[in-house]
Amino acid sequence: MDIATPPTNPNDNPELADAAPTPHDPPVIRREDYKPFPWLVPEIELHFDLGLEATRVVSKLTVARNAKTKPQDTIKLEGDGLELLSVKVDGEPVNNWSMEGDDLIVPLSSEAHEIEIATEIDPSANTQLMGLYASNGMLCTQCEAEGFRRITFFPDRPDVLSTYRVRMEGSKQQFPILLCNGNKVAEGEGDNGTHWAEWHDPWPKPSYLFALVAGDLVANSGLFTTMSGREVECNIWVRKEDLARTDHALESLHRSMKWDEETFGREYDLDLYNIVAVSDFNMGAMENKGLNVFNTKYVLADPDTATDADFDAVEGVIAHEYFHNWSGNRITCRDWFQLSLKEGFTVLRDQLFSQDMRGEAVKRIEDVRILRAAQFPEDAGPLAHPIRPDSYREISNFYTATVYNKGAEVIRMMRAMSGVERFREGTDLYFDRHDGEAATCEDFITAIEDGAGLDLSQFRNWYRQAGTPTISVRHEVEGETLKLHLKQDIPATPGQPEKQPMPIPLRTAVHSRSNQALGEEQLIVLSEDEQTFDLPLAGPDPVVSINRGYTAPVIVNRTLDRADLVFLAARDDDSFARYEALQELAVAYLVEAASGELTEGERVEGRSAITEAFRSILTDDALDDTMRGELMMLPSETYLFEAMATGERKADPGAIHAEREALKAALGRDLASEFHSLYDRCEEVAFDDPAGRGARKVKTQVLVYAAASDPAKAAELAAHQFDKADNMTDRQGALMVLCGLDAPVRTDKLKAFYERYTGNALVIDKWYTLQALSLHPDVIAQVEALADHPDFTIKNPNRVRALYMAFAGNPLGFHDASGRGYKMIADVILALDPLNPQTAARFVSPLGKWRRIEPGRAALMKAELERIAAVDGLSRDTFEQVSRSLDG
Ligand SMILES: [Zn+2]
16 A cells, blocks of 8 residues: 655645544554464455445355464454444355454354355445445445454454455446456346446455446556567556546556566566555555555546656656565465565665666655655654554554655665675565465564575664664764764664664765865675774765665764765765755754854854855756756755754754854855856747756746745746646646745635646646645645635545645644744644544554654644644544654
8 A cells, every 4th residue: 555645745845744433442452462363265256236325245264273383263354334244154054153343243153164254334324435335426445454343254364365256236327347356257238227347366365455346447558568578458447537547557557567577576477457446545546456546646647737746746656556466465464563574665666766767866855755745754753663663553544654755765775785686586575475475574584584695683783763864974083094983873762762783774974074075885784882993094084974865764963064064065976975964054044043042153153064065066067967956955854853852852843943044044045146047048849858857847846936035026037937838747836836926826726727637637626735745834824725625625635635634734834933823733633533534544644743843842742733633523543643653
């Protein structure tokens, strides 16, 4: 599964908003309590009589005792909100069953049985969007993690694997297309205008990978020939009016299939691969075997309606779900504590794929930016947890940046330590050894150890310990050698006061500033609390370039002179190190300025160093514009928040925002001519020119600096870009800048944008997001008005995220000193909780930062959390997040 990425403002503040039913305490589930299920369910047959308001489900389970467990005389089948119609055992109706909460207990006396259960559900009333639900007149499913139990009674856990045979029947007019997992084996006409289809999936799978779709859909189809010469029919299913925007998705799928063969040796294993786009969806997409269900946001794209970043996101998510066919479906998770087994590994695989498609350096910076904006705050806050958690109340709350993104970083470190070829031997062994199984993170680590010949005994701490390590760096010169002293500190996190040192691989080089010589890179591994490494010098005035390529997900604490950082920003041969030096220069200055630690003279000095570094970025002809656009972005306010809230010091979002804006204005003024000549050059580049992408990125960045330094000029330039735009990237970039300005043209262009795209839900989502993220002084009132707009509905997760998740990631509005922003988000949580608890709970973490913020705002945030906690009947999802946020 892919978490729906919270809306981002791709061109200015890359803030990823985090994220993201009983009144008594829901039970805590612990990893150490795992026990295999006492029954095997090798086969299941499902009959669906489909209707939007009433769907009847008959399931036939073949069950047999699991010889590896203690025999039991009952079977417990999980359910959630089901209406039970009948139970049969071995063909005979029985009435000796009982209910335990929502679960069904059926007595069984022999070694093997057939159980038949009939239930009825109302998909149109399913606002949680878990299980079988109605969306725009079609029926679709979402079963990960625990949605299948909302369809029928079943051992709804990932270690029970079954082969599925499914018959679906329904109105031919309402549901002309009937899709399920696997291959279609039969179809026909029924009575009264109905038709039916039978599907069979030969690969045993857990219930969370079940999927069904019925609706009025059309497909963009193409054949893919696998490495062994088999032909696979690939279909992208959408509503008729969306068909023209599906070519990119289909091409992305074919590229993913080919890449996985070449890079990991993995071939697809069915004759059919279906992707269906759905507009009501909690997540980004879901990897159901042979039938992926996608949020429309990650399928539909054309230059008029989607930005370059949207194109990348479609390609990345299509790849992610496809790669799950091996890392997730063929080998699944034993229990949900092992979620990172499939998600961490699959995120790494999709990141490597995107690097190969679009270039390693920029993709790496983007991934690190997301990690820092979404995962670092999680790791430093009350919701911190290891990538393999030890306990949970509601598993939906653990689809986190920690499990996904840090999980990917941890596996990336294994790859860095073993080297690419040996890592491949490790993954080959993993796929061979565990194919068809429900495995654990430990199984994965052992396979990499055996296959790649690596000792990972101490490395396992990365799976056990939460918290982002900080590496302190100092050095001295001894003759021809640089003595590099490194020290690691892993902060205490909830439930984990003491930490063990972890192996931390760091690609490192020692350059010489005075003779501009670049040293040779080597990989060092810090595995003790403190360690010293001897490195060769490249000349006098050594400058250490460390954690190049961001080999380890850590915070590096080094005190480099400004001159050294300017040198690294301009000259380092590692692009990531260059980016990092610039960020460090800006972070150090902004945090000190926001903390009131700088004299006026120090401010001037700090700004001029940053200006010089920026000048070298703006004027370096050797730099590709895509990278230049990346380097031009200042650290996000979320990241600055993290950097400021260290030790005893609290973050002050008001001061951070003011200082960051002031720096933008200073850069815009001092580099005005460089910015403008850059803009003029980029404006000449045509949309489909290979250099077009970089040019578009740079242009909008120039507008961002102009908005801070010369708002009138920026309004004029942005309006011009908006009017002239022949693509969404330019149009959205211009509108984003206009949204933050107090200019009459702002209203005109917002209206023009809205009218142009009325009826296109994904673009109207952008219209919401741009306004919710804006730096306009009246942003709170604007968001309130947008919620009253007829296009707003709290029932559509994309729309809710587009408005409110964007607003929760708007440092200006959300952290308004009055507390109105906090209250607005708390109100959203309370309104959403009864309808869609999974989405409601994702809004809690922004408020959970209260302990690390200055006292005035902290009290306001805490009061909102307490107001939520006091409400009776909260969902398990929201209850868990709120209570953890208050307990810390
Ligand atoms: Zn996934």
